[in-house]
Amino acid sequence: xxxxxxxxxxxxxxxxxxxxxxxxxxxxxxxxxxxxxxxxxxxxxxxxxxxxxxxxxxxxxxxxxxxxxxxxxxxxxxxxxxxxxxxxxxxxxxxxxxxxxxxxxxxxxxxxxxxxxxxxxxxxxxxxxxxxxxxxxxxxxxxxxxxxxxxxxxxxxxxxxxxxxxxxxxx
Numbered sequence: 665x666x667x668x669x670x671x672x673x674x675x676x677x678x679x680x681x682x683x684x685x686x687x688x689x690x691x692x693x694x695x696x697x698x699x700x701x702x703x704x705x706x707x708x709x710x711x712x713x714x715x716x717x718x719x720x721x722x723x724x725x726x727x728x729x730x731x732x733x734x735x736x737x738x739x740x741x742x743x744x745x746x747x748x749x750x751x752x753x754x755x756x757x758x759x760x761x762x763x764x765x766x767x768x769x770x771x772x773x774x775x776x777x778x779x780x781x782x783x784x785x786x787x788x789x790x791x792x793x794x795x796x797x798x799x800x801x802x803x804x805x806x807x808x809x810x811x812x813x814x815x816x817x818x819x820x821x822x823x824x825x826x827x828x829x830x831x832x833x834x835x
Contacts, residue, residue, distance in 0.1 A: 677711040677812065678750075680775045682768075682785035683723045685805055690731045698805035702784060705812060706748070713749035714778035718770045720745065752777050775800040784808045 681702065689699035706713050720742060727738045752774055768790050775783045780800045785791040794802050803811065 677782065678714055678778055678780045679706070679711045679808075680714045680719075680771055680778065680780045680783045680800075681706075682771050682783070682787060682791065683719065683726045684786040685784050686723055687726050687730050688786060688805070690727065690733060698809045699786075701809050702805055705809075707744075709748075710812060711782075713745065714752055714774055714780055715745055715749040716752050716754040716770065716774050716777075718754055719774060722767075722770070750778065772797050772800075775802075782808055782811075 685699045685702060688697070689703045692700050694700065695704075705711065723745075724738060724742060727733055727741070728735075733741070754773070755777065768787065771783055771785065771791065772794075774780070776798045783791065783797070783800050783802045784805055785802065786805065788804075791802055792804060796802060801811075
């Protein structure tokens, strides 16, 4: 399994994705939906996915129940997750949502343990109203795509300015 040092690029955005976003991506009929864009951006390496065994277990269960994916396709996708994501130990537990929806605590725990920048979810009832948890922004997929696209633009602009400065200095 990858260690944090071998997975993480400097300043890489760290993200926990709720299983409902994965399900929405696999059920989407549009490649332009925010959940599909999120999975695509993760696969391209635009951010680091943080995962625990508990989240993987729920993901497998939900993919089997709520999508038309076969067991082989699910196994391939889970293998991709294990190869590209940072697997957390799952040692930190929270009880923040015990009175509301204890199943959602696993996402908050992973976000806290992995020092996530974002937790992305479609859960309007329990997770999205939290907005923040120990420094982690809890966002709807649409807002995350907007944020990450703005970060990409800012990075591009900063690189362009840096290159212009270097060009001027080298003249």
